Structures are given as structure tokens and as C-alpha cells.
Amino acid sequence: MGRNGNLVAAAFVYVLLAPGPVRAENDAELRGLENVKQFTLEHSRALSAQAGLLEQALSTYAGTIEAHKGDYAAAWAASGPELSRQVANVRDLWLEASNRYETIEGIVAGIPEMAKYDLILDAGNPGTESEDVAEYDLTLPDGTVLPRPGNLFHGITEPLFWGMSESGIRLPADLDGDGKIVRGEMLFDANLGLGAARALAFWATALEADMTSWKPNRADAFTSVAVMTPTVGDYFGEWKESQFISGEIGAFVARSRLVDVIGIMSGCRKMYAEAISPVVAASDGDLDSRITASFEELLGLVEDTYAREQAGAEFGVEEADALGNEAQDIADRIVAMVLQAAAKNGVEIRG
């Protein structure tokens, strides 16, 4: 064999031996991986849609303020109840959007080519930090450009919409009309709010576009199930907490709906069954059986609880606590087993 032949042979050997994403073994796994993509894409589209609604709501709010030439006090005096409704609507839409993103957050963060979106939307630092900086600049409606301002969800919009940061408050206002102005009752900076909401919608759409061309591999499938299943436990935990919290204290966290939990859980189970189970079963049939059974158990628990809730059942503190703990326990066990299966099959898990 000549020199070229040696090079070809060497390249061939390299391709065989070099580490990298594990190829799908068969058609079933390929179908399963496509299903992983579709499931994630479905939630990404939902995020884009929700971000769009949030942008509209901020546009309405900003319009009300602009109608009074940016005088928040005058706007409040003229349109207090309307502004209260708008702020409440913005907060509800934000909670929905944040929830949508949290469902796929682990997957987005775990795919190298998508990870930048996680920094921009949820986890990135402002430019004053030395690492994990969200690489974007925020242009506001009035033309101001904020260089590397930090992540959109928790760094900018959440503190802004809930008045956690003094700098974003434009006017303390009695939003609920009870005669008292407590923490969080305020009108926030419309310029910053609208600019951030537009950016949120922009980047959510960009994420959706990139996700459309994403080709998931075996590692992505394992990562997806491993990072999404805990969210089921988390959401059930939020449902559990919502059974404890009575109106006196109020809580402005997302109130997870069991129907959404069922949706995510079904998706996780389908992803496992189609994309991962064949791989796991090939090396450890018992482990595959246990994982499959646990998925059924968790889904059954969530569906049963949802059915009872729909039928009007009220859950006492003890029962809600037990249900929530059980769901989290099963979800944790599934994750542990899936990760053990991934390790057995030499799969790289990224996050």
C-alpha cells in the first residue's frame, strides 16, 4: 500500500477508535432520537409562543405609560386599575414562559451548540463577570444599548417585574387596592421591560430555529431523559407546596398544573422507550425493566392524582406531602437508573 493508502487506513482506524457521539445502532433508535427532537421542539415552540405573548403584554403596558409621556404617576392616577391588570398579566405570562423554558432547560444547556441560549435566557452572567457571560447586548426601545446585561429571565425580567431591584422601580403603587403598598407593589420601568421582552422573544425564536436543524444523538437522548425527569419531581413538588400555601402569605411562584406534568412525563417515557430502552436492554435487561416500570409507576401516580383533582378532590396536607414525596422519589430513582445505564453504555452526559 502506498503512502495515500496508509493515510486512508489511518483515517479509517481513527474514525473507528476516536471518541465522539455514539452512533445510533438501528432504525428504532433513530426513530426514538427523532422523537426526542420533536418533543424538545414542541416545548421550544411553546416557549416562543409564550415569549410572544409576553412581548405583547409589555407592549401594552409600555403603551399605557407612553400615553402619559412617561410620567408614571400621571399614568397611575389616570389608569391605575388598568395598569394593575397589566402588571398582573405580565407576571402570569412571565411565570408561564419561565416554566416553559425550565422544562427544556437541561436539554438546551446540555447540547453544546445550544448552550449559548441557556446563558442568554436563564443562566448567564453580566459582562462584569469573568465567566459564563451571556453573549448579547440588549437594545431598548429608546435606543439605549446595555452591553452584556446578563440573562433575560432571572437577571433582568424577574427582578424587574416583581420589584426586587430598586433600580427598576418607577413608582410604588397599591396594585391590589387594599390601601397598603407592600413590597412588590410598584410600576416598573416600561422601557427596560419592553426591551427585555422583545429580546426574550427574539432569542426564544432563534433557539427554536436552531433546534429545528438539531440532529440528536444517543448522548442527547440520555441527557434529555436524565435532565427532564427531575423536573417532573420538581413540578410535583411545586404542586405539593401549592396545597400547603394559603392565601395569607401568597406565593408568586409557578403553580404547576398536573396536566403539564403529565405531558412532560409522557414525553420522557416515550423518549426512554423509543430512543434509550433498546440500548439499555441490550446490556442489562433487568435495569431496563426497572426503569420502564418506574416510568409507568410515576405516570400512574401523576395521572391518578390529576384525575382526582379534576373530580374535585381536595388533598389534605398529609396526603399532598406524601404524594409529592413519592413522585420525587420515583423521579429520582429513574434518573439514577438512567444515568447508571448511560455509564454502562459509555454515554457522555453533558449539562
Next chain:
Amino acid sequence: MKYQVRDHAPLLAVSSVLCIALLIGARLLWPPPPEPGVDLADIPYYQLPFGPDDAGLPRPFWPSRMQTENGRFADPAKIQSAADCAICHPREFEEWAPSLHAIAGRDTVYERAVEANEDLHKDGIEKARFCEGCHAPGEVLAGRTNRFKSVMPSDAETEGISCVMCHTATHADPVEGNGALTLAINEGTDRLSNPLLLAAPRDHARAFGAKETNALIAKGDFCGGCHTETYDTSMSKVEGRQHVQTTHAEWRDSWYAGNGVTCQDCHMAPDPAAYVRQIRSGDLAKPERYAHNFVGANYLMFNTGLGSNLTFLRGGILPGLSDARNTELIARQGEATRALLRSAAGLALRGSEVAPGRLRFGIAVQNLGAGHNLPTGVIDQKYMWLEVVVRDATGAEIYHSGAFDATRGETDPDAVIWREDFIDADGERIPDHLTFITAAISHVRTGVPPKGEDVVRYDVAVTSDATGPFRVEARLWYRVATQEFAYNTLKTDLVIPPFELTAAEFALPATDEARQ
């Protein structure tokens, strides 16, 4: 030779040989268990972002300083849960269950604080080993404080500072702190089944009541393993090391340590407030027994008036208890907590003076009953302030400092306040316990040392129409969390109520003569 000897000696000899053979056979048929615990290599995807130690060895639990005795991870299936211990030790379980130790790893306040910090850094979950090492050592030692949780869950892991976390301790370093405890948690398991354990409890004592363990956990130094906290670059932005919690050192340098009064004496006395009064009266006899209530200062977590909202704050119901029993135990411990708080502090007048248009006086805030500073612990959140109202002869208020806005949950920003401040890299105060971005620690006013006092001087303007004699109403308030934390991190509208530690009224005569 007697026939009895001739007949029985062979029997005894043969039986002895047979016995030895049986014992050897037993050893062969039932070999010893493998070394307990789990190797690092057997925990898939366990992240080690902090690198090895100076000797090049991995630091699996860092930034927590907690260790296992044999260096291996704990096997979650083998860690004894408190609910298991409760089968034979119901009294101790029911004493411990309402305590903050029981919910240290699961209460919502803590969980939300950890999540908020975890979100600040890509290795945030691994940095949270710093927090979990003290709050939920079972999670850290089993390898579950990791972004990929490849270790199975168990009840024991969720129980916070449970029985085995103290009753397998073999070493503590109260100077290093940050969870600097060594736990023989892998060896600390019963090796006999329950019926045989009852016949031979020595194995149980080996696991959970070794002499060295019993001696260690009776000392204040043991508490210092966790109740000493310093921040460093592995989990914050401080340069070098900065002291954050110094409760152990405060006690160690106090009259109490010098006279053999330990943390356990007060906080594990069956009636801690009564014990504090006993100490104050000069009687240093030890408590008649040590109860596992660990009565402390967090009155909020025992406020049963919050109803199911308290269940939310506490993170649900502890395994092994019903809601009704849980509430009953919490209510009882709440009384003890409030009584203990009220036994800690006093107020005294330290001089007064009337000058033209001015009234000057000093209020001494006294630490009468606590073996550590007032306040102590997580004092960026747990703070104390003095409220002073001055009234003239008609009862009109001429001065008010330290008012609490119960609507917004805010303390008078000009109040005299004992609090530690976390400062970020921009020099701004962090009010909601984001430790991972804390760059510096400062103190508004350092805590009042044991048996010490801090005199606060007031110089009040008196208008011409206000006449004496004047009355000073002083109240010392304590609060377990800032409103910013409740709102930003806990995401609730709950106004964290303050607790009145002590109150006093002082009469200041109108003229200058008698006022020392």
C-alpha cells in the same frame, strides 16, 4: 480417676474440637462483608470541579470539609434513617423531629436559598456541597449533591441532621468549621438483625455509641464543626478567608466555656430557659438529662399560627410522623424556643443628661443568658435591633427609633442594628443570602458577647414645648430573615414577623440632678 472424668473429659474435648470446627466453618461460609461504602469510581458522572488536595488526592465532598472515616461515599441503602431509629428510640425521635436539625436539609427556606445560589454559577450545584455538607450531610456523603444524580435516593438522605450524623462522628475541627466532621457512617450500621441486636446490643453500641463518639458529641467542639463558617474562593468571591459564623469561637472564648458549660447543656436541656436561669443564678450543675430537641432561636419555624403555611416553610412533614403529631410537637417546641429567646437579653439605662434642647442617655443591651454573641449564626439574615421611644410628661412621643413597618416588613433603616452584611463585588449589600457572589463581609454592629453589653448612646432633640419627666421605652427585637430574602428568594408575601427579646421602660427625671 473418677469415672465422671473418664466419661466426660472426652466428650468435652471432642465437643471443643467440634465447636472450633463449626466456628471455622461459619467463618468460611459467611465471610465478612466487603469494606462498606462506595468508591468514587462507582458513582457515574460525579463532578469534581475543585481539583485535588495538596497531596493530589480527590476531594469528593469539597467545599464542605465533611469526611467519612474510611474515605468512601456512603451507601444510601445502608444509611439508617431517623424513622428507623424511632422504632426503638421513640422518645429521642419525637424530641428531635420538630427541631431545626431534623429539617435542616429539607425546609423550603433553606432549599430556596440553595437553589438561588446554585443558579449563580455553572458549578453551582457542586458548590452547594458547601451548604449541604452541614445541612444535608446524607446527600453529600452519598454523592447526590451533583448535577447528575446517579445515586439512588433514600429517606435518610432527606432527613437533614439525623441520628447517624452525630452518632457516628469520630472527629471534629471547630476552628476549620464548614462541616469539618469525620463520620464513620459507613461503619455505623447494625450488622445484626433486630431480634439478635436486642440480645447483643454491643454491636449497636459499636456502630452508634462508641466511646470516642459519645465523648466527642458531648463537647462544644463537636458543634463547632458546623457552627463555624468561613467563606473562601471555592464557593464565594471573597479573597482569602472571611469569617461568617463564629458561634463556636464566641462560646469558646466566653465565661461559659471557661466554666464547663457546653452548647449541649443549654440547647439540650429538657427546659433550656429554666437551665439558663439556673446558670444565671450561679448553679452550674449539669441538666438531669439531655433531650434531643436542640432548642434554638428560630421562632418562625415554630409559628403554628401560620397553619399549613408553616408546613410549606418547613418543607412538608418529616417521614415517620402524622400531620397532627408533627404539629403537636412543633407547638411544644415553639414554647420552649420563645422561652429560651426571652431568657437571653436584658436592657439597662446607662446614664442620662439633659442639656438645652437635648436629651442624652445610654441604653445597654445586655447578653445575660446566651453562651455566644447576640445575635449569632447566620447574622446576615438573623439580626437584632433596638427600638426606642421617648415620651414627654404628657405621653407625647418626641423621639422614635427602630420602628418596624409591619406592612412592608421593613425595619427602620436608621435603627441601631446588629447585623452582618454580605457585600458583592460592586460594593453593594446582598440582602438575600447569595453567598456564592459575596465578595466581602462587614458588620453593622458586632454581636453582644456573652455576659457582656453594648451601650447605645442616644442624643435626642427636645423641643421647647416638651417637658419632663421623660420616659424611655426600649424594646430589643430579633428577626430570623430579611424581607428581601422572603420576597426575592422565598417568593412569598409573608412578612417575617419580629420577636421581642426583651423590653424595659426607664424614667428620666426632668432636671439634671439625679441622672447617673
Next chain:
Amino acid sequence: MDYRPSRPRIGRSSLLSIAFAILLGTGLYLEFLADANWNAGEVVLAGHVVLGLGFTVVFASWIGGHVRRGLRTASRQAFRRLSWFLLTLYVLLVATGLLMVLPTTLYLVGVLWFWRFETTGVLTFVHFWGALAATLALFAHLAMRHWRLPMARRGHEAS
């Protein structure tokens, strides 16, 4: 004096000797060697308890007759004292053993109760040292002459 049974057989006294030897061996194992391997130790402990209960039953059925015979035949004062001492030790052994398995017995019938740890220490101490003392006393009991010499021989020995 030789009043051994007329035909060789495994009598209760033989069973008791066999059991005592095994109990002593397993007891010493539990005291000194079980810590290194409680997997085997648990089996040994279970065996020790079961055999001990069996020993108790056989001993209880046999000792009455043996004492009555001994009172008739044993005339040597020192032997009689030793015998009573041995009997006391056996009673202590059986009693402490039964007390130590009392919590186990109650547990098996659904009642949870146990001694204070300090009490189990005392019981173990008495049981262990009682066993060692009983071993020595047993050998002496078996070997020691239990009859008084006839007057003539006593006189011959004295002179």
C-alpha cells in the same frame, strides 16, 4: 464409689457436657472474635442462643435428680461446697442468659422492650465471668474426690 450407669448411653449429663463445651466455645468467640465478622457472628449468636435454651431445658430436667443423688453420695465437705458453688454459677449463667434474650423473645411476639445499655453490660459481665468460673468449677467437680475416706485410711494418711 462408682455408680455409673450399667450400660453405656448418651445421658442428659453427656448432652449437657457437649452443650456446655460448645456454648463456651461460641461464647468466647462472640466475646472476642465476632466483631471482625458479624456475618458469621450472627449465625454463631443464633446458635449460642438456641443451644443455650436447649441447655436450660435439659439442665432443668436433670439437675434435681443429680443434686438428690449427690447429697446422698457426696460426703466430702469441700466437694459439697464446690458443688453448691457450681450450681450457683450455672443458675447465674442460665438466669443472665435468659434475661439477655428476654427482649428478643418479646420482640418476636410483637412487644418492643429492651434493657438499658448499662444493664446489658452488667448481664454480659456476669454471664462471661460466670462461664469461665463455671468451666473451672466443672472440671474440679468432675475430678475432685467426692467421698470421705474410711476412717482407717484417713488415719493412715494423717500419720
